[in-house]
Amino acid sequence: MESLGHLADGFGTALTPINILWVFLGALMGTAVGVLPGLGSAMAVALLLPVTFTLDPTAAFIMFAGVYYGGLFGDSITGILLNTPGNSTAIAGTFEGHKMALNGRAPQALATSAIGAFTGGLLATTLVALFSPFLAEAATSFGPAEFFALTVVAFIATAAIVADSVIKGMTALGIGLGIAMVGIDTQSGALRFTAGVPELFDGISVLVVTVGLLALGEVLYIASRRRHSDNTSLINGTGRPFLSRAEFREALPAWLRGTAIGVPFGAIPVGGAEIPTFLSYGVERNLDSKQPEPQFGKQGAIRGVAGPESAGNATAGTAMGALLTLGLPTSATAAIMLAAFQQYGLQPGPLLFDRAGDLVWALIASLFIGLVVLLILNLPFAPLWAQLLRVPKPYLYAGITTFAVLGTYAAASSLIDLALLVAIGLLGFLMRRHDIPLAPVLIAVILGPLAETEMRRTLAISEGSYAAFFDGPIVLIIYGVMLVGIAVAVFTRIRNRGAAA
Amino acid sequence: MSTQPEERTEPEAAENPPATGSFAIAAVVLGVAVYLTQGLLTMEVPSTADFPGPRFFPTVVAVLAYILVVALIVQGVRNRALPAQPTRTSPGTDWAAVAGIVATLIVFTLLLRPLGWILAGMLLFYGVAYFLGSRRLVFDLGLALGVSSIVQLVFSAGLGLNLPAGVLGMI
Numbered sequence: 201m202e203s204l205g206h207l208a209d210g211f212g213t214a215l216t217p218i219n220i221l222w223v224f225l226g227a228l229m230g231t232a233v234g235v236l237p238g239l240g241s242a243m244a245v246a247l248l249l250p251v252t253f254t255l256d257p258t259a260a261f262i263m264f265a266g267v268y269y270g271g272l273f274g275d276s277i278t279g280i281l282l283n284t285p286g287n288s289t290a291i292a293g294t295f296e297g298h299k300m301a302l303n304g305r306a307p308q309a310l311a312t313s314a315i316g317a318f319t320g321g322l323l324a325t326t327l328v329a330l331f332s333p334f335l336a337e338a339a340t341s342f343g344p345a346e347f348f349a350l351t352v353v354a355f356i357a358t359a360a361i362v363a364d365s366v367i368k369g370m371t372a373l374g375i376g377l378g379i380a381m382v383g384i385d386t387q388s389g390a391l392r393f394t395a396g397v398p399e400l401f402d403g404i405s406v407l408v409v410t411v412g413l414l415a416l417g418e419v420l421y422i423a424s425r426r427r428h429s430d431n432t433s434l435i436n437g438t439g440r441p442f443l444s445r446a447e448f449r450e451a452l453p454a455w456l457r458g459t460a461i462g463v464p465f466g467a468i469p470v471g472g473a474e475i476p477t478f479l480s481y482g483v484e485r486n487l488d489s490k491q492p493e494p495q496f497g498k499q500g501a502i503r504g505v506a507g508p509e510s511a512g513n514a515t516a517g518t519a520m521g522a523l524l525t526l527g528l529p530t531s532a533t534a535a536i537m538l539a540a541f542q543q544y545g546l547q548p549g550p551l552l553f554d555r556a557g558d559l560v561w562a563l564i565a566s567l568f569i570g571l572v573v574l575l576i577l578n579l580p581f582a583p584l585w586a587q588l589l590r591v592p593k594p595y596l597y598a599g600i601t602t603f604a605v606l607g608t609y610a611a612a613s614s615l616i617d618l619a620l621l622v623a624i625g626l627l628g629f630l631m632r633r634h635d636i637p638l639a640p641v642l643i644a645v646i647l648g649p650l651a652e653t654e655m656r657r658t659l660a661i662s663e664g665s666y667a668a669f670f671d672g673p674i675v676l677i678i679y680g681v682m683l684v685g686i687a688v689a690v691f692t693r694i695r696n697r698g699a700a701a
Numbered sequence: 702m703s704t705q706p707e708e709r710t711e712p713e714a715a716e717n718p719p720a721t722g723s724f725a726i727a728a729v730v731l732g733v734a735v736y737l738t739q740g741l742l743t744m745e746v747p748s749t750a751d752f753p754g755p756r757f758f759p760t761v762v763a764v765l766a767y768i769l770v771v772a773l774i775v776q777g778v779r780n781r782a783l784p785a786q787p788t789r790t791s792p793g794t795d796w797a798a799v800a801g802i803v804a805t806l807i808v809f810t811l812l813l814r815p816l817g818w819i820l821a822g823m824l825l826f827y828g829v830a831y832f833l834g835s836r837r838l839v840f841d842l843g844l845a846l847g848v849s850s851i852v853q854l855v856f857s858a859g860l861g862l863n864l865p866a867g868v869l870g871m872i
Contacts (some may be wrong), residue, residue, distance in 0.1 A: 231853045242783065250862060251856075253860075279790070348713060367776055370769055370772075371726060374737065374765050377765070378736070381737065387755070388746065388747050390746050390755040392755060393736065393740040419829065420803070422833070423798035423801075424792070424794045424836055435775070531779065592834035593833060593834075598826045600849060602826050602829075606822075609864075618813070622803060622806045630725055630726065655753070655757075656757065659753045659846065660751065694799065
């Protein structure tokens, strides 16, 4: 197959000593950021973006490959040992994982999680490597109406389907779209909402929004709850980190089922891996309850860790595929990766494989290498990573703040960006306090300009006829899938409400 | 959508602040809506712009924002009207810490160029640590200086990022 040849070239680029060092460094830093409570892989990529500014694009993306999966490996360590998942995608794996840790099986839970993350990521990345070129080719036939439909699905899915409350989700989306409108309108050249500040002509940078919302918002939130008692205790996770043959055999089907659940979710824009991880947890629990001796909820079930963990990384794997081939970020992390591509003047999408084929294949090869490095870093050393959490909170968050302003300032040497960072940090704090989801803001900031461009192109081609939005089979399929998703969400909510009453 | 909402709340059960309504968020969204409206009214649209011009999409967003303001206020009023939930005894929000960190960040922004990264960064690290409850003056200042210096060394000298040298650069 043609893609295998390209992939071999990619490995050729990635497997030089210096590039292996970049993957390794990326994996190391990604895991470190992921371990920190409240900071997941999106934050890992955002905080480390400035580190790569001075590298050439290939080295930078090779490093991102390590960071990308590293954040996902790290966040479950915190969940298992501390019961405070580093990211929302690690919540599902925490239920059984922390129970296992409480019962003296912390090393096994960590190993199950690491192997699960490896399995999910590996299978999903393999699919991406094999099928991306075909998907990219299919996507070249997409017109503005199709891309607009995809962005609408992304907005509705993150805001209305994933969020607990439709109003809260839409609120986040509205704020994000408002932020996205600032700057020069690329089509007409009109200045929009810049208040005459030249630094705002290029719009508000995605990096500033991400770091402000996720990092500073978290720091302020932690500060506001300083007096709350902190009764979490770190469980010592040292001991035999390897699974016995029986444990491995028990976890294997769950790893594979989790991967199967996670893979399709990366390809559709629903804002990340929350749904597949919970879905996988639900599946494993249902299967378990049919066993003669159910394990869930008691000593901690190994399959309850294996399923969600592989589902989460499988989603991340195919999300990278969707980003590369469609230019469509389906999760917050992928959205920051998109910003990273744009930083280097590259536009992910159907044409990327032609225009920057070498770089893309080196990136895909690095994803594989990154997974292997992460497995090595995490399988024996997971408890060591947890030691990061022993750093006293004031220093930990002071350090996070320092890196947040460093990343923001280094990106454009702009004091206006720092002021925006503080304002958006406050916004993130308020949103956390009132339980407003943050992901829709990011999705809106990233996809807002794309949605507007494609919407106006559609209308320009059709000379103002709104029927053009629903013209063509692909568009109708996309909206059809969205309607099914809404129906499923409404149905589940009504059923849950009935069960709760 | 969460298929298991009862489990989902488990690890963060103690985290949700008591429902105080969504008025603060409504105010934020109203701010966004008003800013967009003001911008839409004062925008200079080049005569070459065809339909749908640069006002089209922001108008949709502004309308959405106004609808959300109403929805949030209605939701807030409804929540207030609910019989008071038994609130957990919680120590409340530490507004002083939040204000302190925000003030530290503003001071940092103002002093970054005159003082340079090393001193301003030290101030930032120390300030945040202080407002998060650390009170070891000498140790904290030393640690803060160490962190900002290492950052300067690694990122400016090592990776070539552009960090302001400030007063120390003049020596």
